[in-house]
Amino acid sequence: MTAPPDIFLSYNREDQPVARRFAAGFEREGFSVWWDATLRSGEAYDQVTERALKTAKAVVVLWSTHSVESRWVRAEATLADRNKTLVPAMIEPCDRPIMFELTQTADLTGWDGSPTDAAWKAFVADVKRFVEARASLATGGPVPQSSALTQASAPPPAAAPPESSTLPTPAVRPTGRISICVLPFANMSKDDEQEYFADGISEDIITDLSKVAALAVISRNSAFTLKGKSIDVPQVARQLKVTHVLEGSVRKSGNRVRITAQLIDAARDSHVWAERFDRDLSDIFALQDEISLAVVKALKLTLFPEEKKAIEDRGTTNVEAYDKYLRARALRDQQGPAELRRAVQVFREALALDPDLVPAWRGLYQAHRDGVVYAAESIDEARAGMAAASARILALAPNAWWSHALRADQLADRHKWSEAEAAAGAALAAAPASETDAVRTYFGVLMSVGRIEEAIPYVERARQSDPLSLFASMVLQAGLDSSGRPAQADAEYERSKDLSGDRDIAEHFALFRALIRGDVTAAKSRVGRVMAYQTAPVAGLEDLPQMFDQPETMLARLRQAQADPHNQKAPNQYKIGVWAGWHGDLPLATVALRRAFIDLHNPRVGALWIPMLSGVRRTPAFKQLLRDLGLADYWRQTDQWGDFVRPRGDDDFEVIR
Numbered sequence: 001m002t003a004p005p006d007i008f009l010s011y012n013r014e015d016q017p018v019a020r021r022f023a024a025g026f027e028r029e030g031f032s033v034w035w036d037a038t039l040r041s042g043e044a045y046d047q048v049t050e051r052a053l054k055t056a057k058a059v060v061v062l063w064s065t066h067s068v069e070s071r072w073v074r075a076e077a078t079l080a081d082r083n084k085t086l087v088p089a090m091i092e093p094c095d096r097p098i099m100f101e102l103t104q105t106a107d108l109t110g111w112d113g114s115p116t117d118a119a120w121k122a123f124v125a126d127v128k129r130f131v132e133a134r135a136s137l138a139t140g141g142p143v144p145q146s147s148a149l150t151q152a153s154a155p156p157p158a159a160a161p162p163e164s165s166t167l168p169t170p171a172v173r174p175t176g177r178i179s180i181c182v183l184p185f186a187n188m189s190k191d192d193e194q195e196y197f198a199d200g201i202s203e204d205i206i207t208d209l210s211k212v213a214a215l216a217v218i219s220r221n222s223a224f225t226l227k228g229k230s231i232d233v234p235q236v237a238r239q240l241k242v243t244h245v246l247e248g249s250v251r252k253s254g255n256r257v258r259i260t261a262q263l264i265d266a267a268r269d270s271h272v273w274a275e276r277f278d279r280d281l282s283d284i285f286a287l288q289d290e291i292s293l294a295v296v297k298a299l300k301l302t303l304f305p306e307e308k309k310a311i312e313d314r315g316t317t318n319v320e321a322y323d324k325y326l327r328a329r330a331l332r333d334q335q336g337p338a339e340l341r342r343a344v345q346v347f348r349e350a351l352a353l354d355p356d357l358v359p360a361w362r363g364l365y366q367a368h369r370d371g372v373v374y375a376a377e378s379i380d381e382a383r384a385g386m387a388a389a390s391a392r393i394l395a396l397a398p399n400a401w402w403s404h405a406l407r408a409d410q411l412a413d414r415h416k417w418s419e420a421e422a423a424a425g426a427a428l429a430a431a432p433a434s435e436t437d438a439v440r441t442y443f444g445v446l447m448s449v450g451r452i453e454e455a456i457p458y459v460e461r462a463r464q465s466d467p468l469s470l471f472a473s474m475v476l477q478a479g480l481d482s483s484g485r486p487a488q489a490d491a492e493y494e495r496s497k498d499l500s501g502d503r504d505i506a507e508h509f510a511l512f513r514a515l516i517r518g519d520v521t522a523a524k525s526r527v528g529r530v531m532a533y534q535t536a537p538v539a540g541l542e543d544l545p546q547m548f549d550q551p552e553t554m555l556a557r558l559r560q561a562q563a564d565p566h567n568q569k570a571p572n573q574y575k576i577g578v579w580a581g582w583h584g585d586l587p588l589a590t591v592a593l594r595r596a597f598i599d600l601h602n603p604r605v606g607a608l609w610i611p612m613l614s615g616v617r618r619t620p621a622f623k624q625l626l627r628d629l630g631l632a633d634y635w636r637q638t639d640q641w642g643d644f645v646r647p648r649g650d651d652d653f654e655v656i657r
Helices: 013-028 045-055 071-083 118-139 162-166 192-210 220-224 233-240 281-298 305-312 319-334 337-353 358-374 376-396 401-413 417-430 436-448 452-465 470-482 486-496 504-516 520-533 551-563 570-582 586-599 605-609 620-628 631-638
Strands: 007-010 058-063 086-090 179-182 244-253 256-265 270-280 645-648 652-655
Touching (some): 007 045, 013 058, 013 118, 045 071, 058 071, 179 220, 179 233, 192 220, 192 244, 192 281, 192 319, 233 244, 270 281, 281 305, 281 319, 319 358, 337 358, 358 376, 358 401, 376 401, 417 436, 417 631, 436 470, 436 605, 452 470, 452 605, 470 486, 470 504, 470 605, 504 520, 551 570, 551 586, 570 586, 586 605, 586 620, 620 652, 631 645, 631 652
Antiparallel strands (some): 244 256, 256 270
16 A cells, blocks of 8 residues: 555454454444555565554554453554554453543454444544544644544633644543542541551552452542541442442551441432451461452452452551551641651651551652752752662552653753653553553643643543542643643633632633733732742742732842742742743743753753743753753654754754744
């Protein structure tokens, strides 16, 4: 086949009879189809396959129990997803790879090849519209109206680029799947300091259930926003879109622990299973296993042997080390400088008892990492601690999803973007769907390199698994802002007003949107919320947002603040850069941004693409900043130029917005 095919058919060899049925069906409908049975003798398999895969207007991936295990099919699906040509279909019941699980997928498990089958006809109609859309884009013509299949998970069609409305994205939870929210177990101990233990039990049960492929689990972050609140189970279930809720309590006294747990069918608001456990603390690991396995059994889910083994793997048999690990984790979650330093100490105490306790090494790494941001006086110590902890993590668990994510973070910190993207993709493929940290790592890399449109579906996926997370909402707002969809960003901002957490960034971005559209009235109304919620003001400029309409006064004070020793933190320098750029002092803006991202290693490089910095992005100094961040090399090497830049000649580029 010399001309680019309409359809590239991706499948596993075991499914060749079914693939033949699909190929014949598509050809009967008038499509040109490439699949490896069409290879001529003597053709170079890799070259021909890759050429057909890259040039096809649609890549139809046939998911089955065989193909989900095939690295070739996964690779072809990944490239198609990146090229926005992926149109998947399910040919037998199976759990798709994590990164494609939420992509809208046609169900053709019962199709026998009949051209009059309703499901087949609907799929063909969708593929036809998809192929026509890609052909129209290639010729510069109008894009046909997208189908129900492709619209189902796409974002609302505001100012998105033309082809985004035709592409399936991982933004909606599949219907019919059993899903659960594990509410934080109540601490019934007389000692309030035992709160950490009840929280730890809850978190570990969430982690256990996340290892069951047939079960969708709401992330820890969203579940814990409900801690201590009076819960209406049906209402919470509707809000989180789950079928079941698990709640319980923990009472710890001396060496004894009592745990009660009950599983509730949210639709019926009725108990499916309930139990009370009284054990010695030395039996805590077996007890957690028992609870998790009982929930799976009550839900009537099939548990594969490797899943049961994963649930039973606690990482340690040392109860005292585990207890210290839970204490340290609770301290780290408080995020204050003093708490982070204390967390580091307690994590080290846990590791002194069990040097191979991987979760404690992960916690120690995260406490040091957060210390770089929140406790500037200990940056050198924190970086040394991060290096030691990460080396130990990679030695103990080199193939775990969190190890891939850790590599991605380290590579991104060193501005090795291609390698960071590969490592983040490996983390995403290996992690359970509820582990939003893996999703965040992947979309964080995409946003850093300016591929915002590609990142947004993953941000939406993180928000879906973590619907009550303010952080996920704020990242989505930033992505929508940067992609030119301020109305959608404002709608998400309004949705997020009831979410708990640090609202500093969300309120600043809402103010920025009002300023960009010239709405002074809205800007004045939003200044009050910024002032009420800002948690990291620029030293000496605590009233900075109130001066948005006093550019000369603001710039004079910004110039002083930029050199202030109290402002030598990445968030402060970033805010100075944003406001200086908005009011036209482009040299000050680029100096502050360079300080934030080069000298102070701000890891959130995606923040460079917000609309408030559009003027700064046109300067030669900003272009040099992009080079020094390694982005220019990444774009040139990968030919993935993102949304803000384009190549110019063989060794240059230009910023286009």
